[in-house]
Amino acid sequence: MGISVEELQLAARNHALPLEMLREPITPAGLHYLLIHFDIPAVDADSYRLAIDGLVERPVELSLADLQARPAVTLPVTLECAGNGRALLEPRWQSQPWLTEAVGTAEWTGTPLRPLLEDAGISSSAVEVVFTGLDRGVQGDIEHNYARSLSLEDALRDEVLVVYAMNGAPLLPQHGFPVRLIVPGWYGMTHVKWLRSITVVDSPFLGWQQDYGYKLRQSEDDDGAAPVTRMLPRSLMVPPGIPVFFGRGRVLQAGPCELVGRAWSGWAPVVRVEVSTDGGESWADAALDADAPAFAWRGWRFSWDAPVGEHVLMCRATDGAGNVQPLEAEWNLEGYCNNGVQRVNVAVS
DSSP states (O other), rough: OOOOHHHHHHHHOOOOOOGGGGGGSOOOOOGGGGOSSSSOOOTTTTOOOOOEEEEEEEEEEEEEHHHTSSSOOOEEEEEEOTTTGGGGGGSSSSSSSOSSSOOOEEEEEEEEHHHHHHHHOOOTOOEEEEEEEEEEEEETTTTEEEEEEEEEHHHHHHHHTEEEEEETTTOOGGGGTTTTOOTTBBBBSSSSSSSEEEEEEEEEEOOOOHHHHSOOOOOOOOOOEOOBBBBEEEEEEOOEEEEEETTTEEEOOSSSEEEEEEOOOOSOEEEEEEEETTTTTEEEEEEEOOOTTTTOOOEEEEEEEEEEEEEEEEEEEETTTBBBOOOOOOOOOOOOOOOOOOEEEEEEE
């Protein structure tokens, strides 16, 4: 299926990670993958206020300075779009046409969410916490502000942050300035940008992005679809050699070649990466970097003596919970959680 004009418009507004930047443990802000559902809101930092309300004893509005004055935490966190790989599926849902590069890892600085909620006084009847952004638009024929929720249990996890800095600098407008949510381990739709309010509620949130969007549906009327939550294991490699401009095939000279890449999972740290240099006929273990942050990707490397000929290189990850990256993605309507292995075509001469 060809790319539609509507998909091209989305692709022009959003961008993926250049795979050669997998060499870097931290992605520069301008190269981190980006998905913007609606428009980037115009926000004045001086007048900005974050509301914490709903079923709390002490509702409060916090300025950017108020948030910055609280205890700060910096975490390296890998974010991946839930629709990463969608363009490789058939039939393909008409949306942002990602290949495999909708990912990035940044150092996010902010203040933990849990103390903010505890200071406000959480009601005993609380069930979920709703995070609403300032961005507004129409999706599924419904006009709404982008909003997602977490169960109270997930919202109170120590690693969940309300952040105001990325890689040591204020958030860029496209990355949620002045304040956004970071929920380590979860797909990108969870990390609400341009955060307007945090609302404690006593029943499941039924906003469009939560109740209909981001579900693993087999058809448009699949009411029992499972929700998208944590990132499945995925490994990507830096394509070796040099690229052919159109099609991005690779050209490489025969001889020793070190393949490098990164792997991640939202369920547990990556404990194994395997590499195939013959299109999946055989596999061998890559060497993993020793330093692996809890919520960021893990580096790997593999020595290959590249012989003359045409080759298909592949890599797959296994996490500590026993989840193994599949050779082929499991199809679903919108193309979510598509973690089939990467294939890199290389011509060695």
